[in-house]
Structures are given as C-alpha cells and as structure tokens.
Amino acid sequence: MAKRKKANNTTSFSESIGFSKVFHNEKLNFMTGLASLIIAIYMTMAFISFFTTGNADQSLIEVPRAGEIMNEKREFMNNCGSIGAYTAYYFVKRCFGIAAFLIPTFLIMISLKMMRVYIINLSKWFICMTIIMVWASVTLAKFITPLFPNSSFNTGGDHGQYIARWIENLVGSPGLTALLCLVAVGFLTYISTETIYVIRKMLNPVKFFTDRVKFEISNNKEMRLETESDEMETEPEHIVEDPDTFDNPEAQTINFDEDTAMQDTPERAENDNPKDRADMTDTQAESTKRTDPEMDIKVGKCEEKAHGKKLVNPDDEEMAPYDPKLDLGNYHYPTLDLLKKYENDGKPYIDMAEQTANKNRIVEVLRNFGVEISSIKATVGPTITLYEITPAQGVRISKIRNLEDDIALSLSALGIRIIAPIPGKGTIGIEVPNAKPNIVSMESILNSKKFQESVMELPCAIGKTITNEVFMFDLAKIPHLLVAGATGQGKSVGLNTIITSMLYKKHPAELKIVLIDPKKVEFSIYGPIANHFLAKVPDEDSEPIITDVTKVVRTLNSLCKEMDTRYDLLKIAGARNIKEYNKKFKDRQLNPQKGHKFMPYIVVIIDEFGDLIMTAGKEIELPIARIAQLARAVGIHMVIATQRPTTTIITGNIKANFPGRIAFKVSAMIDSKTILDRPGANQLIGRGDLLFLNGNEPVRVQCAFVDTPEVENINNFIARQQGYLTPFELPEPDTDTGSGADGAPDVDMQHLDPLFEEAARLIVLNQSGSTSLIQRKFSIGYNRAGRLMDQLEKAGVVGAAMGSKPREVMIQDEVSLDNLLNSWTKR
Numbered sequence: 001m002a003k004r005k006k007a008n009n010t011t012s013f014s015e016s017i018g019f020s021k022v023f024h025n026e027k028l029n030f031m032t033g034l035a036s037l038i039i040a041i042y043m044t045m046a047f048i049s050f051f052t053t054g055n056a057d058q059s060l061i062e063v064p065r066a067g068e069i070m071n072e073k074r075e076f077m078n079n080c081g082s083i084g085a086y087t088a089y090y091f092v093k094r095c096f097g098i099a100a101f102l103i104p105t106f107l108i109m110i111s112l113k114m115m116r117v118y119i120i121n122l123s124k125w126f127i128c129m130t131i132i133m134v135w136a137s138v139t140l141a142k143f144i145t146p147l148f149p150n151s152s153f154n155t156g157g158d159h160g161q162y163i164a165r166w167i168e169n170l171v172g173s174p175g176l177t178a179l180l181c182l183v184a185v186g187f188l189t190y191i192s193t194e195t196i197y198v199i200r201k202m203l204n205p206v207k208f209f210t211d212r213v214k215f216e217i218s219n220n221k222e223m224r225l226e227t228e229s230d231e232m233e234t235e236p237e238h239i240v241e242d243p244d245t246f247d248n249p250e251a252q253t254i255n256f257d258e259d260t261a262m263q264d265t266p267e268r269a270e271n272d273n274p275k276d277r278a279d280m281t282d283t284q285a286e287s288t289k290r291t292d293p294e295m296d297i298k299v300g301k302c303e304e305k306a307h308g309k310k311l312v313n314p315d316d317e318e319m320a321p322y323d324p325k326l327d328l329g330n331y332h333y334p335t336l337d338l339l340k341k342y343e344n345d346g347k348p349y350i351d352m353a354e355q356t357a358n359k360n361r362i363v364e365v366l367r368n369f370g371v372e373i374s375s376i377k378a379t380v381g382p383t384i385t386l387y388e389i390t391p392a393q394g395v396r397i398s399k400i401r402n403l404e405d406d407i408a409l410s411l412s413a414l415g416i417r418i419i420a421p422i423p424g425k426g427t428i429g430i431e432v433p434n435a436k437p438n439i440v441s442m443e444s445i446l447n448s449k450k451f452q453e454s455v456m457e458l459p460c461a462i463g464k465t466i467t468n469e470v471f472m473f474d475l476a477k478i479p480h481l482l483v484a485g486a487t488g489q490g491k492s493v494g495l496n497t498i499i500t501s502m503l504y505k506k507h508p509a510e511l512k513i514v515l516i517d518p519k520k521v522e523f524s525i526y527g528p529i530a531n532h533f534l535a536k537v538p539d540e541d542s543e544p545i546i547t548d549v550t551k552v553v554r555t556l557n558s559l560c561k562e563m564d565t566r567y568d569l570l571k572i573a574g575a576r577n578i579k580e581y582n583k584k585f586k587d588r589q590l591n592p593q594k595g596h597k598f599m600p601y602i603v604v605i606i607d608e609f610g611d612l613i614m615t616a617g618k619e620i621e622l623p624i625a626r627i628a629q630l631a632r633a634v635g636i637h638m639v640i641a642t643q644r645p646t647t648t649i650i651t652g653n654i655k656a657n658f659p660g661r662i663a664f665k666v667s668a669m670i671d672s673k674t675i676l677d678r679p680g681a682n683q684l685i686g687r688g689d690l691l692f693l694n695g696n697e698p699v700r701v702q703c704a705f706v707d708t709p710e711v712e713n714i715n716n717f718i719a720r721q722q723g724y725l726t727p728f729e730l731p732e733p734d735t736d737t738g739s740g741a742d743g744a745p746d747v748d749m750q751h752l753d754p755l756f757e758e759a760a761r762l763i764v765l766n767q768s769g770s771t772s773l774i775q776r777k778f779s780i781g782y783n784r785a786g787r788l789m790d791q792l793e794k795a796g797v798v799g800a801a802m803g804s805k806p807r808e809v810m811i812q813d814e815v816s817l818d819n820l821l822n823s824w825t826k827r
Helices: 002-008 019-024 026-062 081-114 122-147 157-191 194-203 205-210 266-272 274-284 324-328 352-368 397-401 404-411 442-446 491-505 524-533 549-573 578-586 609-616 618-630 652-657 669-676 708-719 756-766 771-778 782-795 814-825
Strands: 373-380 384-391 417-419 428-433 459-465 470-474 481-484 511-516 601-606 636-642 660-663 689-693 699-703
Touching (some): 081 157, 157 194, 352 373, 352 384, 442 459, 491 511, 491 524, 491 636, 491 699, 491 708, 511 524, 511 549, 549 601, 549 609, 549 618, 609 618, 618 636, 618 652, 756 771, 756 782, 756 814, 771 782
Parallel strands (some): 481 636, 511 601
Antiparallel strands (some): 373 384, 384 428, 689 699
C-alpha cells in the first residue's frame, strides 16, 4: 500500500521547481504575448525592407568587420538596423525566401493566443504553416526564380534552391514537379475533404454534368395544361438542384425515379411520358391536320404578405427584451485555469497483462462451475473495467449472479459487481476495479464539449462513466437529489462538484443557492460569494451560510412562502412553470408594477441531513417534503446529503419526493437498499465511486475530484468582481399565531387560575413539573390542570413539554418564585 501511495504522489521535475505554474499567470501570459506581437511586427518590417536594401547590406553581412554590427556609422540600410538586416538575411536569403513571412505570421497567432484575444489551435497551425513554408520555398525556387535570371534575390531562398536541385538530381524535373503536386494535393486533402470531389470533377467533367439527377417540383399536377405549340415544347425545364445539406434528414425524404435519366430508351419514353408520344403522332400527321390556335396563360399577381404579426403597430418602438444579466453586465464566468490538471487526466491506463489475466481468471472460474461463455469484451474506465460476457445457450443468469463472491476471490479484488443482464444488451456485465485507478479532475469534465455546449437549465457534471464519457444531468428535470454514503467516501467532494458545475454555467442573476451546513465547516469556503450567489432570510445577525438549527427551520418556512408567492405570480401570468414565466417577463409581457419580477432558480443544498432530523424532527421534514412535492415548477430544487442512510433519516416521505439518488460506498447492503431500493452501493470501492439513479437502472460513475484550493480560487475569482449589495433576500416567514413570543402556547395570562400561586409553589418545592402531579394534589380535572401548566410555562416557572418526561423547573428557590409571582400580580 505504501508503494502505491508513493506512485500517486510523484511529480515531475518542472512541477517540483514550480516551472509548470509559471505560464498559468495571466499577467505573464499577456506580457509574453505582447512581446511576441512586437517581435512579429519588427520581423515583418525587416523582411519588407530587405527587398530594397538587401543588396546593399549583403556585403556587410557576408564579410563583417569589427564594430560594424553596432551600426554606429549607419552602414546598414535596412530600416530595422543591423539586427533587422541580419534577421532578414538569414530567414529570407539563406532559408525560405518569400515564404519566410509565415514565421512572423505564426508569431502573431501565438501572441493573440497568449493574450486570450482569440482561441487558436497552435499545434495545427504550426504543422500547416511549416508544410506551406517548406513547399512554397521549393516551388518558388523551381518555377519563379528562373524567370528572373539577372536578379540577385532568390524568391525561394537558398534552402528552396538547395532542396530543389537535390531532388531534381535524383528524379529529374518531372519528378520534382510531380512530388510538389502530390504534397499540395495531400495537404489540401488534410485541410478539407472537398479537395477529393474537386479533383474527381476535374478528371471526369463529363460525368459531372451527365450524372445529375433531375426531378420536377410542381404545385398542382391536375391543373397542368398541355399545349402543342412549339414555344412550350422548346421551353427549358426548371431543374432543382439537390441541397448540400438538409435541416432534418430523417424527416425530409425526396422520392424520385432514377430511370428518368435514361431518355434514349423508346419503351421507357413511351411509358413514362405520354405527352411526347402524342407530339410524335401530331408531327407525322401535320400535313393533314390543322394546327390549333395558340393560347396565352397569365397568372394573377399575388399580394405580398406583411412581415409583422400585429394588425395595429403603435407609433412608439417596442422595447428590447429584458436582460436580467445587465445588473452585473461586466460579470465574467470562472475560467478553467483556476482548476488543477493531473497527469493522464481522466485517461484510463490500459495494462494488457492485467486485462488478459482478469479475462482468463473470469473464464476459468465460470468453467469450474459449469458455466460456458461464447465471448467476452472489456471496457476500461478511469477506475473500473467492465467485462461484458455473452453466456452460451442454456445458461441461466441467476447461476452467474450467484458466483459474485467466487469471482472476487479469484481476482483478489474488492468491489466486484455483477450486472445481469445489462439493460439494452444481451450480455452480462462484471465490474472489476483497476489496479491503477486514475484521478478524474474537474478541469477535464468542464473542458469537455458535452458540458460547454449543454443547454440544460441547471447542468451538473459530476464525473465520468466506465466508458470514459462525461456524465452530467439537469437538476431542473430531476428535480430533487438525495446524496448518501459512509463517512470519507466522497459526499463533500460530490456536493462541491455540483456547486462548481453550476457556478461555471450560470450567471448570478439566474441562480441563487441556499447552503445549510450543520457541521459549520463544509460550506464556509463559499462565504466570499454571498452577495453573488447565496440567498438567506433577512436578518441582521444571520450569516449567509446557515448553521443554526432554529434558523434552518425559519429558512425552510421562508422557502415555502417564496414558493407560494411564485405560484401566485405564475397563476396571474398564465404560465405553467418558471421557464415560461421568465420568457414572458423577458419579452415584456408582464408588468413589474403589478408585482411581477424575474425569478432566479433557487437550489437548496443541505449537508448532514441526519443531524437536522435528529435535532428538529418533524419541523425539518415537513417543510422539506412540501418543497419537494410542489416547488419543481417554480424553480426551487433541493439537494440533501447524509452519512446515515437509515429509514429514520431517509423516510418514505423523503424517498417518494426525491427521485434522483446518488449513493457513495456504504458498509451494509441494507443501507444500499435504503438509498437505491436495491443492493450495489455496498460493492463500491470508495474514493468517489458512486451509483447514480434516476430511472430504472443505476449508472456507475467516478466522481470528479475538486480540491479545496480549487474551490477557493473559483470563489475568490467571483468575489473580486462586482456583485449585489446584499445576498438574495428570501421573504420573512410567517409566525405561528398559536404560539407566544417565547414558543409557549398563547394562553390568557390576564385571568390567572385561583390555584396558580399554589401550583407554582408545589412545583418549585418538588422540583418536578407535570400535569398529573397538579391533578393529584389539587383533585382537579385534566383540562384545568393542563391550563394551569400552560400558564406556569408562560410565566417561566417550567419549561417546554418533553413528551412523557416531567417538565424542567426553571425556578430553584422560593425567593425567586416570590419575585416572579409579584411581577405577575402587578400586571
């Protein structure tokens, strides 16, 4: 184990001295790019000046004298001085000739890339420009230089001239020409496959014109008028070209007959076109048949359609759509350089010896128990390899499923999981952990095309599947997520991954987050972005990250009130969900003066949900259940996490309203069944290995790793930008009218019971308060004893009820009791 840990912590020499992080500095990159741009412009000016001053400077460069390079007497004629003359002489004269202008061009691309002006693939451009520069140098030296025999300047440079002579000596002038053409065609084919079609057309131009498939489009075949006039017979047909691309290839289908191009077959012509057969008969009988008079057909002109949809256009111009991002118009989304990269990031390491050994052991174990298979296939992922086996005919699936422990024993591996059968395939899957697991970084997930081009409302990219594909889901469609797993298996990292995904995709005007952290340390790193993304109940002393249980109840009740308010606005606006409502509001169809406003998505993330249930119980569960049942349409979504997946924590009411489940490794099968309603989570290997369930079958995913320093960098990047003055304020929750200010029942203290003072002294003397004690001592009924106990609680003599246990006595001696009674009698 120690050796493996050492292998995971190895760093390269450049990382150990800090050289790899030098170019992660934005200021250094910008200054380096600016310097490259200046050098490129300087080289371009020196090259241009070389065409007029090269002959004069050539003798000074080829036969230098002491001190001339300093150019103190202005011996060099180049506009860029002696250094410019030497640079131009070397690249233009000695190397590539006119093609040397591609060198400063590439330097300009490097500078624009480093200054982040444009996104340029430098490696591709480097290869292309190198090929063009070498090819152009040889081509110019071969074909252009002989046209100017008296010129002292070689358009292809000495490099092009030398290469052209060397190849010409080997294959001759025709061979050199053919080689240059071959390189040019190959390069153009690499750039675009359209080159292949162009060359085919050039080599067979007749086929290009004769092989066109022609078909006719008419609006009404029944109203087509046939005439025998020569003008209509000689009128050219309207040919409709095939479009290069179709907007919807599956929906758009064009039916046409390929035999229509065979116009030279008489039988085909007679059968396909009866009009031509009639024309031929009329031509034969033209001498005996009188020609019919010509008829002109005119089609009435149609009125042009108006472009607008409104019948009455107001004089004033319509207002532009509302943009909620204008409040923070200069907001910049976090960049990927804030995240850390790892070696072999997300790329699985394939050890053929390991894969072959595992395959042989699986086949051997199955054969030992009389199970024959016809094929086996391995799919290597970042941490797990999936072996898909196809059993032979007559083999029962249950027989393979029962061999799970035997296969694990044979492979000497933990976390063996059998999927029998794999949904949608006729195979059985055996998931085996890799000997060398790879880290899936958050940078590799967010840098994927799938995440960057997603159009989800609340995109959450959490990791990679066994097939090394980025796995992401839309929280707005789930719509609530339950995360559970044992301690140290990756729940906190998974929550940070979900939050990071939304921070990289959503604007502060579109997303608000409510963070509830009973442990007080998990979400504290998100404090700097409170004014940008966080939401809370308006309170002077409250922090944006809720850690107090009493404030948690107040916040959840506030969210319920926000939910009811949003539903009222949706009802008035005639919208069914938040997406339709916000679209109407952006299109200026809703009046803000009538209470309408843009609604951001609100994501409530609760860590250590089990601790809240143990502390507050029903006060926490009821508002959560109400939000989970109703809040989807108004854009309020919940993510709750717990390390205690028991039925007392994850109740049936919670499971019914949280269809999305993420299960990290748990210790027992019963915990897996509590989370996923099936085993599987107890067979995971930990360290971010999870099962995601939002449907029929769970998906195994390796969670992306985002470290605390990375989260801090993202939060600091956002916090340095302009934000709102305060966090997003939730509405003030309604107070319970049936309770007093201190939580005791609202009872009538103006008319105290005649036994009030005696009951108070009885409880203080016994230091035990209960309704049954008052009943027995004063021989009164339960209702009167209960009212007495409520008045004593309101007065502060006893505490709140604790179920079947006696109430806590708040007064310890008779002196304090006398002072308390005197204060109540004076009121």
